Amino acid sequence: MSTAHGARARARIEVTAAIKEAARRQLAAEGAAKLSLRAVARELGMASSALYRYFPSRDELLTALIIDAYDSLGEAVETAHAEAAHAPPARRWSVMWEGARTWALGHPHEYALIYGSPVPGYKAPDTTVPAASRLAFLAFDILRDAHRRSVLALPPLAAGLRPEAERMAADLAPDLPPEVVAAMVAAWAELFGLIGFELFGHFHRVVEDRVGFFRHAVDRLARSVGLPAA
C-alpha cells in the first residue's frame, strides 16, 4: 500500500494536495506567469523553502498542475458526454467537443497551460501523455461505435499520405480505417485551434455568435472524420 505508512506519509500527501490547491487557485486567478512559489507558501503559512520538500522547482509544480488540468478537462468532457453516451455517434461527437469548449471557457488559464504556449523551456514531459490522451481515447471510441454501426464513411486521403495514415492507425486505433484516424488527428488539432482562437481573443470583433459558429465547425469536422450528419 502506498497509503498511510504513518502520520507522516499521510501529512505529506495532504500538504502536497494543499500546495497544488493553492497553486491552482493562484493559477486560475492570475495565470501561469504570475504563479509564485512564495505566494503559495505565504497562503499556506509556511516558509517558502519548506515548499521545496514537495516540489523541487517551480516548473515541477507547474507540471503537476498541467497534468491536473489535462485530467480536469478529460473528466469534464467525459462527464458532459456521459448523458449522451447512448446517443448516435454524431451526437456524441458534438456533445464531447462542446464539453471541451465549455471547460476551456471556464478554465482559461488552465487551458492556456496545456494548449497554449509551453511555459518553461520546451519540455512536455512524457508523464503528461496519459492524461492528455483521455480526450483522444473518447473521440476514437465514438468513431469505433460509428464504425461498428456501419455509419462511418471513409474520408478522402491523398495517396502520398497513406503510409503515414496507416502508421498512425496502427499506433492509435488499429481497428479503425487509416483514413478516419488521420482525419481525426487533424480534426483534433483544428478543434483546439478554434477553441484557442476564441479563448485568446482572436475572434474579437470577428465572430459574434461563438456558440453557433463552434457548433457549425464541429458538425463540419464530424463529417470530415466520416461521421454522418447530425
Next chain:
Amino acid sequence: MSTAHGARARARIEVTAAIKEAARRQLAAEGAAKLSLRAVARELGMASSALYRYFPSRDELLTALIIDAYDSLGEAVETAHAEAAHAPPARRWSVMWEGARTWALGHPHEYALIYGSPVPGYKAPDTTVPAASRLAFLAFDILRDAHRRSVLALPPLAAGLRPEAERMAADLAPDLPPEVVAAMVAAWAELFGLIGFELFGHFHRVVEDRVGFFRHAVDRLARSVGLPAA
C-alpha cells in the same frame, strides 16, 4: 515630418530599434518568459532605468515585439506567396499556408507570442489588429480571385448561422459569399490549430510526416472554403 527633428529624435529611434533588436534576440533565444529588461539593458551597455525612457514597462516592450512578430509573419507569408501570385487560387492557398507554417517553425517563440497564450493579463491591444490582419487579407484576396474566375464553390452553411455569416462577410469581405467568409474564418483558426499543435509538441509520437500531414490538411481546408482541388 516625424523624421529627424534633430540629432536627438534620430538617436531616439535608433536606440528604440536597438532595444527591440536586442529584445527580439533574447526572445528568440529564451522565450518570452525569460525576456528580461535588465538583460537587454546590459547587452546595450546602458542602465536598466534608462530603458524606461523608451518603453514604460516590460509588457509594452512585449507588445511592440508582438506587433513586429505579426509583421514578420505577414511579410514572410507574402514573400513566400509572391512567386505564386499568378498561379491558380488553390495553389496560392497552399503556398501561403505552407509559408505560414515555415515561418512558425523558424520562429517558435515569436509564434508562441502571437498565437500562443496571451502573456500578461489578457489584453490584446487594438494596435496589434492591423498587423494581425495581413494574413487574413491575403487569404481573402485569394478567395476573391477564385470568385472572379468563377471557380469558387459555396460551402454548406447551417441555416441558423446565416445571419452571423452575413455579418462577418459585411465586415470582412463584402464581395464574397457569406458561406465562404464563414468557412474561411473557421479554416483560419483551424490552420493555426494545426501549426500550433505541431509547434507545441502535441504531435510528438503522433504525426511523423509533418509536411505531408499539413499539406493534406491545407488541401482539405481549401475545399472547405470553396476552392477547387489542387
Next chain:
DNA sequence: CCACATAGAGAGCAGTGCTCTCGAAAATAA
C-alpha cells in the same frame, strides 16, 4: 531507546520589474 531520515524555519544570494532623484546635455525661447 537511539540513530536516522525528514519537515520546516530562517538567512542569504542573485536576479527581476520598476521608481525615484540627480546631473548632464540637448532643444527651445528670450
Next chain:
DNA sequence: TTATTTTCGAGAGCACTGCTCTCTATGTGG
C-alpha cells in the same frame, strides 16, 4: 548669445522572485 525648459542616462533603492544553504525540532524503523 544667454537663459530656460525638456529630455536622457546613471545610480541607488524597494519589493519581489526562485532557489540554496544551514540549523533544529520531530516522527520513524531497527
